[in-house]
Amino acid sequence: MDLSSGIKSYLGPLPSFGLDLKVSAVSFVAIPILTLSGWLVYSWLTSPLRKYPGPFLASWTNLWRLILSLRGRKYPVTIRKLHEKYGPVVRIGPNLLDLDYPELVKTVFSTDDKWLKVVDKENVQTEMYDNNNAIVNGVVTPTLFSATDPAVHARMKKPIAKYYSVGNILSFEARADALVKHFCNELERRYINGPDGPKAFDLSEWIIFYAWDLISTLTFSRSFSYLDHGHDFDGALAVTDKALTYFIAVAQMPWLDYLLDKNPIVRIGPPGLGTTMVRVTLEALIARRTGQDKNYDPSMPDFLQNFLDAQAAAPDLVDDTIIMGYLLVNVIAGADNTSITIRSIIYLSLKHPAVYRKLEAEILAAGFKDTVPYKQARQLPYLDAVVREAIRAHGAVSVPLERYVPAGGLNLPDGGFVPPGVAVCMNPDVLAHNKGVYGDDVDEFRPERWLQAPGEDAEAYRVRMQRWNAADLGFGDGSRVCIGKTLALLEIYKVVATLVLRYEMVLEDPEREWTLWQWASQKDIVVKLKMRE
Numbered sequence: 033m034d035l036s037s038g039i040k041s042y043l044g045p046l047p048s049f050g051l052d053l054k055v056s057a058v059s060f061v062a063i064p065i066l067t068l069s070g071w072l073v074y075s076w077l078t079s080p081l082r083k084y085p086g087p088f089l090a091s092w093t094n095l096w097r098l099i100l101s102l103r104g105r106k107y108p109v110t111i112r113k114l115h116e117k118y119g120p121v122v123r124i125g126p127n128l129l130d131l132d133y134p135e136l137v138k139t140v141f142s143t144d145d146k147w148l149k150v151v152d153k154e155n156v157q158t159e160m161y162d163n164n165n166a167i168v169n170g171v172v173t174p175t176l177f178s179a180t181d182p183a184v185h186a187r188m189k190k191p192i193a194k195y196y197s198v199g200n201i202l203s204f205e206a207r208a209d210a211l212v213k214h215f216c217n218e219l220e221r222r223y224i225n226g227p228d229g230p231k232a233f234d235l236s237e238w239i240i241f242y243a244w245d246l247i248s249t250l251t252f253s254r255s256f257s258y259l260d261h262g263h264d265f266d267g268a269l270a271v272t273d274k275a276l277t278y279f280i281a282v283a284q285m286p287w288l289d290y291l292l293d294k295n296p297i298v299r300i301g302p303p304g305l306g307t308t309m310v311r312v313t314l315e316a317l318i319a320r321r322t323g324q325d326k327n328y329d330p331s332m333p334d335f336l337q338n339f340l341d342a343q344a345a346a347p348d349l350v351d352d353t354i355i356m357g358y359l360l361v362n363v364i365a366g367a368d369n370t371s372i373t374i375r376s377i378i379y380l381s382l383k384h385p386a387v388y389r390k391l392e393a394e395i396l397a398a399g400f401k402d403t404v405p406y407k408q409a410r411q412l413p414y415l416d417a418v419v420r421e422a423i424r425a426h427g428a429v430s431v432p433l434e435r436y437v438p439a440g441g442l443n444l445p446d447g448g449f450v451p452p453g454v455a456v457c458m459n460p461d462v463l464a465h466n467k468g469v470y471g472d473d474v475d476e477f478r479p480e481r482w483l484q485a486p487g488e489d490a491e492a493y494r495v496r497m498q499r500w501n502a503a504d505l506g507f508g509d510g511s512r513v514c515i516g517k518t519l520a521l522l523e524i525y526k527v528v529a530t531l532v533l534r535y536e537m538v539l540e541d542p543e544r545e546w547t548l549w550q551w552a553s554q555k556d557i558v559v560k561l562k563m564r565e
């Protein structure tokens with residue numbers, strides 16, 4: 033006897049409405065599908081974003097940008113092309129507009145804490161920035177980067193902001209110099225004075241070793257030691273790459289993170305972010321706390337000591353979990369971006385021999401003896417122009433930075449209006465290729481554009497630079513601007529100037545292009561080095 037006839041015999045004859053249980057079962061599936069479809073169509077038809085152009089699929093689902101994000105470099109390139117086709121506003125998600133309005137950077141990335149990384153404070157744990165929360169002892173914990181509540185962010189930032197000032201970063205310079213020397217020694221030992229004589233090698237991977245070893249040294253006086261090993265000896269860099277790919281992908285559809293990484297029942301992925309980084313960081317903290325840290329020289333301060341001082345000054349604001357968060361953000365947030373920037377500077381200059389010759393001439397004429405001091409490097413106008421142009425032409429951040437339109441809405445320069453609650457984003461890579469700001473030759477690598485042009489008077493140049501600085505989102509802006517910017521610049525200027533000073537450097541094959549992967553990362557920058565006389 034089947035279920036339906038069993039129920040019928042128990043109840044007696046059922047009234048016949050033309051419906052039996054099979055039909056009910058079908059309805060059980062069909063009704064939710066029809067309701068969902070109806071809701072989707074209704075939302076689509078009534079969305080205030082309907083008038084904005086963009087890919088048709090993107091107006092229905094974030095799956096469009098999730099798939100695009102998995103195609104790496106295609107992501108920023110596609111968004112740029114969409115702006116060429118549709119203009120400054122492109123709808124790239126059901127509730128997301130990508131803006132190519134450099135004049136709105138200071139509005140959207142403001143200091144007034146109105147443009148939040150989250151739609152409202154109650155709606156936490158569903159937005160792209162929440163995905164970056166750390167899991168400490170099983171508890172989802174915001175960090176300086178991921179905190180979406182401005183009050184929580186301010187409480188976290190206040191005790192330590194001063195440690196990222198120029199003055200404090202300069203107090204790390206002796207350590208940075210020692211690390212740069214170590215970097216050069218390794219390159220010379222292996223690729224200039226090795227048993228087989230001079231040898232070409234891929235500089236791109238050595239740059240990431242430099243960046244990781246330097247940030248760990250400055251953060252807790254112990255190096256991850258990639259320079260010593262000369263390869264990703266513990267696999268942590270590969271894991272970090274996978275984790276980064278994961279974070280950018282789920283940022284496009286944030287709820288996925290609660291299915292995959294922060295799933296309370298069973299964690300599905302990604303691979304545990306930088307297990308080595310977490311272990312070394314924790315060991316460093318414990319060793320320092322228990323007075324067993326043999327690496328630490330109190331005459332050469334580091335961030336860990338700074339954070340412990342911050343805790344002593346404000347114990348109610350800074351507990352050990354917060355210190356772990358500070359340390360982890362330091363080691364994880366900056367190394368990749370810094371490496372991408374250094375690679376862009378070196379590769380793009382070498383690819384443009386006239387640029388490289390000018391850069392060499394300037395650095396050699398400055399009379400440096402050894403590792404180049406940061407302050408002096410910053411005073412070299414052509415080096416500065418090359419760095420800025422490399423960040424513009426191929427910067428590290430080429431993903432959209434999202435903010436929610438606050439009460440009052442957003443008035444667009446073209447007279448349009450975006451209502452409150454809509455997510456808008458700006459992509460530093462898209463803004464850096466805006467022809468209205470930089471001219472029609474945006475696809476060219478031309479450092480001279482950052483210098484005073486022939487015939488341009490000093491005032492006109494000052495005004496132009498002011499406008500360009502306001503349009504620059506390479507390090508973010510406003511109250512959530514990159515806290516590590518000065519540190520990153522010290523790492524960048526020092527190593528680039530020192531490499532150019534010490535070596536004659538050429539691309540092994542000047543015709544060969546670098547290989548781009550992820551959104552901005554590069555490999556295959558194969559160079560040959562020769563010591564300068």
Ligand code: HEM
Pocket residue numbers: 176177178189361362363365366367369370373428429433434505506507508509511512513514515516517519520
């Ligand atoms: C060339 C290197 C770097 C680039 C291009 C870069 C870029 C950025 C950008 C664009 C943002 C804003 C993100 C947003 O608004 O969503 C940001 C924020 C941040 N960066 Fe960097 N960064 C670099 C190096 C570093 C370094 C070395 C550190 C660590 C010492 C660091 C730590 C942070 C932190 C903690 C934030 C969040 C700040 C906050 O919300 O208060 N960055 N960075």
